[in-house]
Amino acid sequence: xxxLVESGGGLVQAGGSLRLSCAPSGxxxxxxxxxxxRQSPGKQxxxxxTITSGGTTQYAASVEGRFTISRDNAKxxxxxxxxxxxxxxxxxxxxxxxxxxxxxFWGQGTQVTVSS
Numbered sequence: 001x002x003x004l005v006e007s008g009g010g011l012v013q014a015g016g017s018l019r020l021s022c023a024p025s026g027x028x029x030x031x032x033x034x035x036x037x038r039q040s041p042g043k044q045x046x047x048x049x050t051i052t053s054g055g056t057t058q059y060a061a062s063v064e065g066r067f068t069i070s071r072d073n074a075k076x077x078x079x080x081x082x083x084x085x086x087x088x089x090x091x092x093x094x095x096x097x098x099x100x101x102x103x104x105f106w107g108q109g110t111q112v113t114v115s116s
Contacts, residue, residue: 002026002105004095009110012085016114020080022095022107030100034071034078038091038112045094049080063089085114 008020020036035050049069050058057069066084071077078095092109099105 002028004097004105004107006093006095006107006110009093009112011113011115014085014087014114014116016085017081017083018085018112020082020093020095020110020112021077022079022097023075023077024097024105028076028097028099028105031073031076031097032100033096033098034069035096035098036069036078036080037094037096038089039094039109040088040091048093051078082112085112087114087116090114 003025004022005025006022008018012018032053033050036048037045038048039045048060048063049067051069051071068081070079090113093112094109095107097105
């Protein structure tokens with residue numbers, strides 16, 4: 001079973017930066033949209049950013065201008081560069097990859113903690 005493996009989370013002070021990465025443990029064919037979602041304690045999982053196979057990006061209003069999503073199609077890897085981090089960005093961040101044949105893959109999540 002192919003899994004998505006995230007890395008790059010950790011503890012950072014407010015105003016700092018982190019870069020998250022996510023890649024599958026095996027081959028996934030025909031990936032279309034890749035994305036990052038996040039979930040804070042007591043809240044529902046929410047979209048942070050997505051990027052299509054053509055490079056079109058979408059961001060939540062709360063991260064627009066601070067986060068940048070990118071992808072390397074040759075490596076089937078998605079990145080999330082997070083700058084100007086705020087305590088309210090503290091959450092478990094999950095990557096997701098969707099395929100043209102209708103499947104969704106999710107990672108196990110990586111913790112991001114921003115101290116004030």
